[in-house]
Amino acid sequence: MNRTESRSMVTTQVAGLIQSMRLKQWIKNGFIFVPLVFDGKLIQPRPLLATLAGFALFSMITSAVYLINDLVDLEADRAHPTKRYRPLPSGRLSREVAITAAGVLAAIALPLSYLLNPWFAVIVLSYLCLQLAYSFWLKHMVVIDVMTIAAGFLLRVAAGTVLVSAERFSPWLYVFTATLALFLGFTKRRQELIQLNGGENHQRAILDHYNIKLLDEIILIVTAMAMLTYALYTFSAEGLPENHTMMLTTPFVLYGIFRYLYLIHVRGEGSAPDEVLLEDRPLQLAVLLWGLAVILVLYILP
Secondary structure, three states: OOHHHHHHHHHHHHHHHHHHOOHHHHHHHHHHHHHHHHOOOOOOHHHHHHHHHHHHHHHHHHHHHHHHHHHHOHHHHHOOOOHHHOHHHHOOOOHHHHHHHHHHHHHHHHHHHHHHOHHHHHHHHHHHHHHHHHHHOHHHOOOHHHHHHHHHHHHHHHHHHHHOOOOOOOHHHHHHHHHHHHHHHHHHHHHHHHHHHOOOOOOOHHHHHOOHHHHHHHHHHHHHHHHHHHHHHHHHOOOOOOOOHHHHHHHHHHHHHHHHHHHHHOOOOOOOHHHHHHHOHHHHHHHHHHHHHHHHHHHHOO
16 A cells, blocks of 8 residues: 555545544533523633533543444444445444544543543543443433433533532523423434335334324423423522513523424424534524523623
């Protein structure tokens, strides 16, 4: 093998590794910033820097998890009509490189997490163990599969609370996070099932245990719970402005949920929530306006 071929192979492996690390899905780790904002510490340098560092370390762990999950599903993905083009099934990324990269990412992230905050390291390790259990067992258990995904989002928020030493972070936000994550998880299962019924082979056995009627009923419940828990937070949580101006942020949350339901039921999207958020401009605008409204209420109006 000459030098040009060797460089080309290395470039292909690096590109495949970056793609398999799924950098776009790091957006999910943005939940780690929730305690920073809602505990009123967004403009304090130390909590902000700690949260930024936590975001980077959590993202390294999630990328390690994605690599492990792809390794576990390698044979099934090779038989899948679209997933076979991913780096690992297609051969653009070797198993050896993927295994090594996952180990290196975990070996770097875990010690640095401990140096950042010991309790943060405990949460990061708990997340890693939970996701390993998901990759090997829990994703094959009906309902438990989506609840495990929701637990991952709760751990992200919990990680943020220890990094900023949260003092007035409301438990209502934990409940809202859980119900919102369940909403996204079950809507994703619904779209996967629709695509499966449309003739696309997903190679996902867990879908045999779901049907549209069941998922629509579950989605109805978690949607109502998400909207209710956020509304309860805005006027009953401690530490908020006494004039209840946080309630003004509720319409943006409602629109965001309604817009997502529209994308699912009318436009047939929603099989990848992170991609929907990155591509749908009205949904992005709703999230941006909600964020600005929260900052206005918590940091400017008081």
